[in-house]
Amino acid sequence: MTAGQLDPAFAATARLQIAAVLAQVDSGEFSRLREITGVSDSVLSKHLSALVEAGYVTLSKSALAGRQRTWASLTKPGRAAFTGHVAALQAMVAAAGAAGAAG
Amino acid sequence: MTAGQLDPAFAATARLQIAAVLAQVDSGEFSRLREITGVSDSVLSKHLSALVEAGYVTLSKSALAGRQRTWASLTKPGRAAFTGHVAALQAMVAAAGAAGAAG
Protein backbone atom coordinates (compact mmCIF):
# COMPACT_ATOMS: atom_id res chain seq x y z
CA MET A 1 0.00 0.00 0.00
CA THR A 2 1.36 3.38 -0.94
CA ALA A 3 0.93 5.77 1.91
CA GLY A 4 0.71 8.88 -0.21
CA GLN A 5 1.03 12.22 1.44
CA LEU A 6 -1.23 14.85 2.81
CA ASP A 7 -1.89 17.49 0.23
CA PRO A 8 -2.58 21.04 1.38
CA ALA A 9 -4.91 21.36 -1.57
CA PHE A 10 -7.31 19.12 0.29
CA ALA A 11 -6.80 20.67 3.69
CA ALA A 12 -10.14 22.42 3.58
CA THR A 13 -13.04 20.11 4.24
CA ALA A 14 -14.96 21.61 1.36
CA ARG A 15 -12.16 20.75 -1.05
CA LEU A 16 -11.90 17.23 0.30
CA GLN A 17 -15.61 16.85 -0.25
CA ILE A 18 -15.37 18.24 -3.73
CA ALA A 19 -12.61 15.81 -4.59
CA ALA A 20 -14.46 12.93 -2.97
CA VAL A 21 -17.53 13.65 -5.04
CA LEU A 22 -15.59 14.14 -8.23
CA ALA A 23 -13.72 10.90 -7.63
CA GLN A 24 -17.02 9.13 -7.86
CA VAL A 25 -18.36 10.70 -11.02
CA ASP A 26 -17.04 11.78 -14.35
CA SER A 27 -18.28 15.30 -13.90
CA GLY A 28 -19.94 17.11 -11.05
CA GLU A 29 -22.25 20.01 -11.53
CA PHE A 30 -21.45 23.27 -9.82
CA SER A 31 -24.79 23.49 -8.09
CA ARG A 32 -24.55 19.94 -6.81
CA LEU A 33 -21.12 20.58 -5.37
CA ARG A 34 -22.44 23.72 -3.76
CA GLU A 35 -25.21 21.77 -2.07
CA ILE A 36 -22.88 19.06 -0.89
CA THR A 37 -20.27 21.40 0.49
CA GLY A 38 -22.83 23.81 1.84
CA VAL A 39 -20.82 26.86 0.93
CA SER A 40 -21.82 29.94 -1.01
CA ASP A 41 -21.38 30.37 -4.74
CA SER A 42 -18.36 32.55 -4.32
CA VAL A 43 -16.65 30.18 -1.95
CA LEU A 44 -17.27 27.14 -4.10
CA SER A 45 -16.02 29.04 -7.11
CA LYS A 46 -12.86 29.92 -5.22
CA HIS A 47 -12.31 26.34 -4.08
CA LEU A 48 -12.75 25.08 -7.60
CA SER A 49 -10.38 27.73 -8.88
CA ALA A 50 -7.82 26.63 -6.32
CA LEU A 51 -8.14 23.05 -7.47
CA VAL A 52 -7.85 24.11 -11.09
CA GLU A 53 -4.76 26.13 -10.17
CA ALA A 54 -3.29 23.01 -8.61
CA GLY A 55 -4.01 21.13 -11.79
CA TYR A 56 -6.37 18.83 -9.97
CA VAL A 57 -9.62 19.82 -11.57
CA THR A 58 -10.81 20.97 -14.91
CA LEU A 59 -13.91 23.00 -15.49
CA SER A 60 -16.06 22.92 -18.54
CA LYS A 61 -19.08 24.95 -19.39
CA SER A 62 -21.83 23.46 -21.36
CA ALA A 63 -25.24 24.77 -21.93
CA LEU A 64 -27.99 22.71 -20.42
CA ALA A 65 -31.58 23.66 -21.10
CA GLY A 66 -30.33 26.81 -22.68
CA ARG A 67 -28.45 27.87 -19.56
CA GLN A 68 -24.79 27.78 -18.85
CA ARG A 69 -23.67 25.08 -16.46
CA THR A 70 -20.24 24.44 -15.08
CA TRP A 71 -19.01 20.93 -14.72
CA ALA A 72 -15.98 19.95 -12.72
CA SER A 73 -13.86 16.88 -13.27
CA LEU A 74 -10.86 15.49 -11.46
CA THR A 75 -7.75 15.33 -13.57
CA LYS A 76 -5.53 12.29 -13.39
CA PRO A 77 -3.04 14.08 -11.12
CA GLY A 78 -5.97 15.30 -9.12
CA ARG A 79 -7.25 11.82 -8.61
CA ALA A 80 -3.77 10.62 -7.71
CA ALA A 81 -3.30 13.43 -5.23
CA PHE A 82 -6.68 12.78 -3.72
CA THR A 83 -5.99 9.05 -3.45
CA GLY A 84 -2.62 9.79 -1.88
CA HIS A 85 -4.13 12.25 0.54
CA VAL A 86 -6.76 9.78 1.62
CA ALA A 87 -4.16 7.05 1.92
CA ALA A 88 -2.01 9.29 4.10
CA LEU A 89 -5.02 10.08 6.21
CA GLN A 90 -5.85 6.42 6.55
CA ALA A 91 -2.27 5.53 7.36
CA MET A 92 -2.31 8.17 10.03
CA VAL A 93 -5.36 6.77 11.71
CA ALA A 94 -5.25 3.11 10.67
CA ALA A 95 -3.81 1.70 13.86
CA ALA A 96 -5.90 4.12 15.85
CA GLY A 97 -9.00 2.98 14.04
CA ALA A 98 -8.13 -0.62 14.76
CA ALA A 99 -7.58 0.24 18.39
CA GLY A 100 -10.88 2.06 18.45
CA ALA A 101 -12.66 -0.92 16.91
CA ALA A 102 -11.01 -3.26 19.37
CA GLY A 103 -11.54 -1.19 22.46
CA MET B 1 -21.65 1.80 11.05
CA THR B 2 -22.00 5.15 12.79
CA ALA B 3 -20.78 7.86 10.49
CA GLY B 4 -19.79 10.23 13.25
CA GLN B 5 -19.17 13.82 12.39
CA LEU B 6 -16.24 15.98 11.57
CA ASP B 7 -14.96 17.67 14.65
CA PRO B 8 -13.33 21.08 14.30
CA ALA B 9 -11.07 20.10 17.16
CA PHE B 10 -9.32 17.77 14.74
CA ALA B 11 -9.32 20.12 11.79
CA ALA B 12 -5.64 20.84 12.16
CA THR B 13 -3.47 18.03 10.89
CA ALA B 14 -1.27 18.30 13.93
CA ARG B 15 -4.23 17.70 16.21
CA LEU B 16 -5.41 14.78 14.14
CA GLN B 17 -1.95 13.29 14.42
CA ILE B 18 -1.89 13.88 18.14
CA ALA B 19 -5.22 12.15 18.54
CA ALA B 20 -4.18 9.32 16.25
CA VAL B 21 -1.07 8.71 18.30
CA LEU B 22 -2.88 8.96 21.61
CA ALA B 23 -5.53 6.57 20.36
CA GLN B 24 -2.84 3.95 20.07
CA VAL B 25 -1.19 4.38 23.42
CA ASP B 26 -2.23 4.99 26.98
CA SER B 27 -0.07 8.04 27.28
CA GLY B 28 2.06 9.95 24.84
CA GLU B 29 5.06 11.95 25.85
CA PHE B 30 5.21 15.60 24.91
CA SER B 31 8.52 15.29 23.14
CA ARG B 32 7.36 12.33 21.12
CA LEU B 33 4.26 14.16 20.02
CA ARG B 34 6.40 17.11 19.09
CA GLU B 35 8.57 14.94 16.89
CA ILE B 36 5.61 13.28 15.23
CA THR B 37 3.76 16.48 14.53
CA GLY B 38 6.90 18.36 13.63
CA VAL B 39 5.76 21.55 15.29
CA SER B 40 7.50 23.74 17.80
CA ASP B 41 7.15 23.43 21.55
CA SER B 42 4.82 26.37 21.75
CA VAL B 43 2.58 25.13 18.99
CA LEU B 44 2.33 21.64 20.40
CA SER B 45 1.59 23.09 23.79
CA LYS B 46 -1.20 25.16 22.30
CA HIS B 47 -2.66 22.22 20.42
CA LEU B 48 -2.64 20.13 23.54
CA SER B 49 -4.24 22.95 25.48
CA ALA B 50 -6.95 23.18 22.84
CA LEU B 51 -7.62 19.48 23.15
CA VAL B 52 -7.68 19.75 26.92
CA GLU B 53 -10.10 22.66 26.62
CA ALA B 54 -12.31 20.48 24.45
CA GLY B 55 -12.20 17.81 27.11
CA TYR B 56 -10.51 15.45 24.72
CA VAL B 57 -7.14 15.15 26.36
CA THR B 58 -5.75 15.14 29.84
CA LEU B 59 -2.24 16.09 30.72
CA SER B 60 -0.25 14.75 33.59
CA LYS B 61 3.20 15.65 34.74
CA SER B 62 5.42 13.04 36.19
CA ALA B 63 9.06 13.20 36.86
CA LEU B 64 11.14 10.85 34.79
CA ALA B 65 14.83 10.60 35.46
CA GLY B 66 14.48 13.53 37.79
CA ARG B 67 13.05 15.73 35.09
CA GLN B 68 9.50 16.83 34.56
CA ARG B 69 7.73 15.17 31.69
CA THR B 70 4.28 15.84 30.38
CA TRP B 71 2.13 12.95 29.30
CA ALA B 72 -1.01 13.31 27.27
CA SER B 73 -3.90 10.87 27.20
CA LEU B 74 -7.12 10.77 25.26
CA THR B 75 -10.21 10.97 27.39
CA LYS B 76 -13.15 8.76 26.61
CA PRO B 77 -15.02 11.60 24.91
CA GLY B 78 -11.83 12.43 23.12
CA ARG B 79 -11.52 8.94 21.77
CA ALA B 80 -15.18 8.94 20.77
CA ALA B 81 -14.82 12.27 19.01
CA PHE B 82 -11.71 11.09 17.24
CA THR B 83 -13.37 7.87 16.15
CA GLY B 84 -16.38 9.82 14.95
CA HIS B 85 -14.21 12.26 13.09
CA VAL B 86 -12.32 9.48 11.37
CA ALA B 87 -15.55 7.69 10.55
CA ALA B 88 -16.95 10.86 9.02
CA LEU B 89 -13.78 11.27 7.04
CA GLN B 90 -13.97 7.71 5.85
CA ALA B 91 -17.63 8.01 4.99
CA MET B 92 -16.82 11.08 2.97
CA VAL B 93 -14.20 9.33 0.91
CA ALA B 94 -15.33 5.71 1.13
CA ALA B 95 -17.07 5.48 -2.21
CA ALA B 96 -14.34 7.59 -3.74
CA GLY B 97 -11.74 5.23 -2.38
CA ALA B 98 -13.60 2.28 -3.83
CA ALA B 99 -13.86 4.04 -7.15
CA GLY B 100 -10.18 4.83 -6.99
CA ALA B 101 -9.34 1.24 -6.24
CA ALA B 102 -11.53 0.06 -9.07
CA GLY B 103 -10.43 2.58 -11.62
Added chain:
DNA sequence: TCCTTCACTTTCCAATATGGAAAGCGATAG
Protein backbone atom coordinates in the same frame (compact mmCIF):
# COMPACT_ATOMS: atom_id res chain seq x y z
C1' DT C 1 20.86 29.93 49.11
C1' DC C 2 21.50 31.52 44.40
C1' DC C 3 22.07 30.53 39.65
C1' DT C 4 21.40 27.56 35.72
C1' DT C 5 19.10 24.16 33.03
C1' DC C 6 15.17 21.61 31.62
C1' DA C 7 10.56 21.17 30.00
C1' DC C 8 7.03 23.08 28.92
C1' DT C 9 3.56 27.66 28.79
C1' DT C 10 2.18 31.92 27.60
C1' DT C 11 2.51 36.14 25.08
C1' DC C 12 3.22 38.59 20.99
C1' DC C 13 3.04 38.89 16.29
C1' DA C 14 2.75 37.55 11.25
C1' DA C 15 0.98 34.90 7.58
C1' DT C 16 -2.54 32.19 5.60
C1' DA C 17 -7.01 30.34 5.01
C1' DT C 18 -11.82 30.44 4.94
C1' DG C 19 -16.13 32.38 4.40
C1' DG C 20 -19.84 35.64 2.84
C1' DA C 21 -21.80 39.87 0.51
C1' DA C 22 -22.03 42.25 -3.33
C1' DA C 23 -20.55 43.83 -7.71
C1' DG C 24 -19.11 42.05 -12.35
C1' DC C 25 -19.43 39.49 -16.58
C1' DG C 26 -20.89 36.61 -20.51
C1' DA C 27 -24.81 34.09 -22.37
C1' DT C 28 -29.59 33.53 -23.17
C1' DA C 29 -34.61 34.81 -22.94
C1' DG C 30 -38.09 38.12 -23.94
Added chain:
DNA sequence: CTATCGCTTTCCATATTGGAAAGTGAAGGA
Protein backbone atom coordinates in the same frame (compact mmCIF):
# COMPACT_ATOMS: atom_id res chain seq x y z
C1' DC D 1 -32.22 46.64 -25.29
C1' DT D 2 -33.09 44.91 -20.78
C1' DA D 3 -33.55 41.34 -17.30
C1' DT D 4 -32.13 37.06 -15.46
C1' DC D 5 -29.23 33.10 -14.80
C1' DG D 6 -24.91 31.11 -13.45
C1' DC D 7 -20.95 31.58 -12.07
C1' DT D 8 -16.42 34.94 -10.92
C1' DT D 9 -14.05 38.32 -8.83
C1' DT D 10 -13.41 41.85 -5.43
C1' DC D 11 -13.68 43.45 -0.88
C1' DC D 12 -13.65 42.63 3.75
C1' DA D 13 -13.87 40.30 8.38
C1' DT D 14 -12.64 36.51 11.17
C1' DA D 15 -10.34 32.35 12.55
C1' DT D 16 -6.53 29.43 12.46
C1' DT D 17 -1.92 28.13 12.51
C1' DG D 18 2.70 28.73 13.32
C1' DG D 19 7.15 30.49 15.37
C1' DA D 20 10.11 33.43 18.44
C1' DA D 21 10.90 34.76 22.69
C1' DA D 22 9.88 35.64 27.37
C1' DG D 23 7.99 33.41 31.51
C1' DT D 24 7.31 29.66 35.10
C1' DG D 25 8.07 25.82 38.27
C1' DA D 26 11.09 21.96 39.45
C1' DA D 27 15.59 19.96 39.94
C1' DG D 28 20.68 20.14 40.00
C1' DG D 29 25.14 22.33 41.02
C1' DA D 30 28.34 25.74 43.26
